[in-house]
Amino acid sequence: GAVVSQHPSWVICKSGTSVKIECRSLDFQATTMFWYRQFPKQSLMLMATSNEGSKATYEQGVEKDKFLINHASLTLSTLTVTSAHPEDSSFYICSAPAREAPNTGELFFGEGSRLTVL
Amino acid sequence: ELKVEQNPLFLSMQEGKNYTIYCNYSTTSDRLYWYRQDPGKSLESLFVLLSNGAVKQEGRLMASLDTKARLSTLHITAAVHDLSATYFCAVDPRRTDKLIFGTGTRLQVFP
Numbered sequence: 001g002a003v004v005s006q007h008p009s010w011v012i013c014k015s016g017t018s019v020k021i022e023c024r025s026l027d028f029q030a031t032t033m034f035w036y037r038q039f040p041k042q043s044l045m046l047m048a049t050s051n052e053g054s055k056a057t058y059e060q061g062v063e064k065d066k067f068l069i070n071h072a073s074l075t076l077s078t079l080t081v082t083s084a085h086p087e088d089s090s091f092y093i094c095s096a097p098a099r100e101a102p103n104t105g106e107l108f109f110g111e112g113s114r115l116t117v118l
Numbered sequence: 119e120l121k122v123e124q125n126p127l128f129l130s131m132q133e134g135k136n137y138t139i140y141c142n143y144s145t146t147s148d149r150l151y152w153y154r155q156d157p158g159k160s161l162e163s164l165f166v167l168l169s170n171g172a173v174k175q176e177g178r179l180m181a182s183l184d185t186k187a188r189l190s191t192l193h194i195t196a197a198v199h200d201l202s203a204t205y206f207c208a209v210d211p212r213r214t215d216k217l218i219f220g221t222g223t224r225l226q227v228f229p
Binding site (some may be wrong): 032034036042043044045046049055093095105106107108109110111112114 | 136149151153158160161163166168189206208210215216217218219220221
């Protein structure tokens with residue numbers, strides 16, 4: 001079945017630095033990918049939609065200059081947290097819809113990337 | 119504002135017992151998803167419900183969808199310890215693959 005892979009699975013960085021997280025679709029093409037954020041003991045919140053060949057679209061309240069998204073190819077989206085601060089510490093998860101027939105409506109999630117900002 | 123609420127938020131149940139988790143949402147959606155999340159892990163897909171009246175079963179779990187009532191249920195039959203996890207429902211009201219997640223239900227099954 002379709003697989004979505006994220007890297008790194010965890011990262012620790014100092015406040016003020018930038019961190020890049022990759023999301024890859026391994027055996028299918030994804031023109032659209034989604035980035036979610038999950039704070040401890042909370043639910044998942046959609047941050048942005050990554051679009052291959054065009055700009056990402058951000059949900060209300062998400063700073064686009066802080067969370068840079070690049071959809072470099074049909075199998076890769078990257079999320080860069082710029083000038084990270086402790087309040088950005090969270091679990092970041094990407095998802096991608098599989099479009100092969102039959103379309104089951106299935107959405108595939110990456111393994112998640114845990115960011116800790118010191 | 120679209121809201122997706124789960125009830126209960128926390129459930130502690132004995133092995134062998136049955137229970138139901140409820141997922142209510144505030145706007146029309148004919149797509150509903152159920153996921154399981156273990157501590158420190160990502161989401162594991164359990165069910166995808168795509169129409170009113172849809173019912174799916176896998177092992178001790180059964181999910182149903184009533185789009186008119188804006189309600190989905192996840193029924194647990196004869197719970198076992200391995201089912202201990204957090205369960206999320208999610209809706210996709212505009213069929214854009216953008217999910218709105220419920221509050222989550224943390225399930226703990228004890229002997």
